[in-house]
Amino acid sequence: MSVxxxxxxxxxxxxxxxxxxxxxxxxxxxxxxxLAAGENPWPGLHGFDRTVIPQLERALIAGHxxxxxxxxxxxxTRLLRTLSGLLDExxxxxxxxxxxxxxxxxxxxxSVARAALEGDALPIAWRHRTDRYVEKLSTxxxxxxxxxxxxxxxxxxEGRRLGDPETIHFGLVPRANRGIVALNELPDLAERIQVAxxxxxxxxxxxxxxxxxxxxxxxxxxxxxxxxxxxxxxRIITPLKDRFGAEIRTHYPLELxxxxxxxxxxxxxxxxxxxxxxxxxxxxxxxxxxxxAVNQASGVSAxxxxxxxxxxxxxxxxxxxxxxxxxxxxxxxxxxxxxxVLGGKIEFESGEEGREDEILEHLLRTATAxxxxxxxxxxxxxxxxxxxxxxxxxxxxxxxxxxxxxxxxPELEDSDLYDQIASQVGxxxxxxxxxxxELALEGLFLIRQLSKExxxxxxVYG
Numbered sequence: 001m002s003v004x005x006x007x008x009x010x011x012x013x014x015x016x017x018x019x020x021x022x023x024x025x026x027x028x029x030x031x032x033x034x035l036a037a038g039e040n041p042w043p044g045l046h047g048f049d050r051t052v053i054p055q056l057e058r059a060l061i062a063g064h065x066x067x068x069x070x071x072x073x074x075x076x077t078r079l080l081r082t083l084s085g086l087l088d089e090x091x092x093x094x095x096x097x098x099x100x101x102x103x104x105x106x107x108x109x110x111s112v113a114r115a116a117l118e119g120d121a122l123p124i125a126w127r128h129r130t131d132r133y134v135e136k137l138s139t140x141x142x143x144x145x146x147x148x149x150x151x152x153x154x155x156x157x158e159g160r161r162l163g164d165p166e167t168i169h170f171g172l173v174p175r176a177n178r179g180i181v182a183l184n185e186l187p188d189l190a191e192r193i194q195v196a197x198x199x200x201x202x203x204x205x206x207x208x209x210x211x212x213x214x215x216x217x218x219x220x221x222x223x224x225x226x227x228x229x230x231x232x233x234x235r236i237i238t239p240l241k242d243r244f245g246a247e248i249r250t251h252y253p254l255e256l257x258x259x260x261x262x263x264x265x266x267x268x269x270x271x272x273x274x275x276x277x278x279x280x281x282x283x284x285x286x287x288x289x290x291x292x293a294v295n296q297a298s299g300v301s302a303x304x305x306x307x308x309x310x311x312x313x314x315x316x317x318x319x320x321x322x323x324x325x326x327x328x329x330x331x332x333x334x335x336x337x338x339x340x341v342l343g344g345k346i347e348f349e350s351g352e353e354g355r356e357d358e359i360l361e362h363l364l365r366t367a368t369a370x371x372x373x374x375x376x377x378x379x380x381x382x383x384x385x386x387x388x389x390x391x392x393x394x395x396x397x398x399x400x401x402x403x404x405x406x407x408x409x410p411e412l413e414d415s416d417l418y419d420q421i422a423s424q425v426g427x428x429x430x431x432x433x434x435x436x437x438e439l440a441l442e443g444l445f446l447i448r449q450l451s452k453e454x455x456x457x458x459x460v461y462g
Contacts, residue, residue: 004090004126010103011120013092020104023178023218024063027086031060034086042082044265045075047258048250052079055248060086064245065201065221067186069230073301074250075262076224080135080182083222087129091178095123098170099177099215100132107177107215132179136172138189144196147171148206173200173219180220187229187236194240197221201243228297252289252302256282262302267309271316271328274435276371276425280335281308283367288346293359298347307345311338316431319399326401329431332368332438333396333459339364365446372443375424381440383412385449388462394441397458402434409437 007013021029034041035057042053056079059066068076093100094111103124106112115122136147144150149171173181183189200206201221227249229235241247253259259282260275267273285305288294315334320326339360348356387410396405409418418437422428425436441461445452453460 001128002089004128005092007092008123009120010115010122010124013103013124014120018092020102023180023220026088027083027220028061028063030086030088031057041086042079043085045079045082046261046265047253047255048075048079051254052248052250055246059246059248062245065243066246066248067223067225067230067241067244068248068250069225069227070250071226071252071297071299071301073299073303074252075302076250077135077182077184079250080184080222080224081133083180083182083220084129084133087132087180089129090126091129091132092124093127093178095125099174099217100127100179102178107217132176133182134172134176134179135182135184138183138185138187140188140190142189142193144193145169145171147173147193148196148200149174173197173221174206174215174217176219177215178218180222183221183223185229186223186225191237194237198239198243201240252286252300256286259286259302259305263305263309266302266306267313269310269313271313271320271330272431273309273313273316273330274425274427274432276375276435276439277312277330277332277335278309279374280332280364280367280371281305281312281338283370284308284339284364287363287367291359291363293349293352293355295347295349300346304342304345308338308342311341315398319401323399323401326403327429327431329402329427329429329435331396331402331431331435332442333398333400335364335368336454337398368439368442369446372439372446376421376440376443379417379420379424381417381444381449383417384440385444387412388450393460393462395458395460396434396438396441399457402430405434405438406430 007016007018031041042048045053056066060083068079070076092103094103094106094114097106097108097111099108099111101107101111103115103122106115136142149168200217200219206215206217221244223244225236230241253262256279260278263278263282282305285300285302285308288300288304289296294300312330312334315337316330317328319334320328343356343360346356346360348359352359392410394405394408394410412418418433421440422433422436425432425439427433427435441450442452444450445461450461453462
């Protein structure tokens with residue numbers, strides 16, 4: 001954050017050559033400048049480059065109010081919050097102004113009187129762009145007073161007349177003047193509250209207890225909603241839908257790399273999680289989104305994969321703590337622990353009751369098989385399969401250290417095979433090496449070259 005300007009009066013502001021812009025002009029100019037300079041105005045967003053972002057940029061250039069439609073965990077809120085980055089870093093306001101009025105253009109009776117009285121000596125303050133973005137979670141108990149305002153009984157008690165505009169306590173939207181108002185889960189607002197937004201979004205005036213205050217509010221209204229609530233259930237009034245200039249559909253990442261990038265960016269990991277484990281988790285999440293057994297109207301949030309990565313890392317950290325000397329590196333055996341606790345985040349179709357664990361296990365095996373094919377295509381696992389002579393077994397599990405697992409591996413005629421397996425996944429530590437070989441054994445089980453038994457936190461291949 002840069003240091004705020006030293007200018008403190010309207011006269012000095014004029015002398016400095018400051019030019020007043022409307023909010024939409026400010027956003028448009030900053031967006032176009034960033035695009036012309038080849039900068040990315042949307043940091044931290046993955047998978048929207050060719051779909052959502054171009055639509056959003058066109059809507060902002062046009063100066064439209066915007067509603068984002070998408071299932072849970074598609075990054076709608078993150079996308080809305082990045083809009084503040086398109087505002088000027090510092091913006092002048094009349095010092096003490098309740099509605100953050102521009103020093104050149106006071107709109108309330110109090111500020112107009114102050115400007116006329118003090119002239120160029122009118123004091124100003126500076127607002128950072130992060131203070132010009134306000135967010136409200138739309139809930140059924142939200143009131144008109146919360147969003148628009150109400151008569152303040154304390155001001156009336158001080159002796160002001162009830163019809164005096166100064167008796168009004170302004171709500172969130174007027175206080176966000178010259179800023180962005182984000183309404184999350186818009187359809188959850190009661191219909192009478194939605195009606196209160198109509199004038200704000202079209203005529204830019206507000207009505208409070210029968211008073212019409214023609215304040216030229218300069219706000220950009222953006223919102224998020226579930227498509228099913230917004231388009232099908234009648235939970236949003238038609239006139240309000242008509243006020244939004246742009247309705248933009250978001251989506252889950254279309255590419256595997258984008259899915260993994262979201263997990264890397266958002267997950268707070270307490271141990272190292274190799275890329276191949278993140279890949280399996282990402283493939284598993286995508287398989288859930290494509291499954292007919294899962295309720296796709298509810299969606300499979302990106303938070304599912306993020307929480308899964310954090311749980312996998314926690315399992316590795318737990319093992320490293322209990323088994324002293326073990327590196328805190330997640331392995332394939334830790335993935336099952338994540339699935340066990342994350343199943344409740346998935347909503348299955350009503351006809352799948354009782355089959356939830358079976359569906360999760362099947363889709364996880366599918367994701368693992370896809371990862372095996374992607375990494376080990378072309379390797380000859382014959383020597384490893386032949387090493388299992390019908391008597392030999394290998395045990396791994398949540399509390400089996402990587403070194404213990406590696407020490408128990410059979411010697412192979414092709415002495416380089418283990419190195420080749422490890423090189424396909426990356427990493428040279430015992431933890432990474434064990435991860436690669438466990439994945440190879442799981443792949444051989446999935447193509448019925450090996451058997452596998454699980455129980456009590458252990459897995460035995462033979």
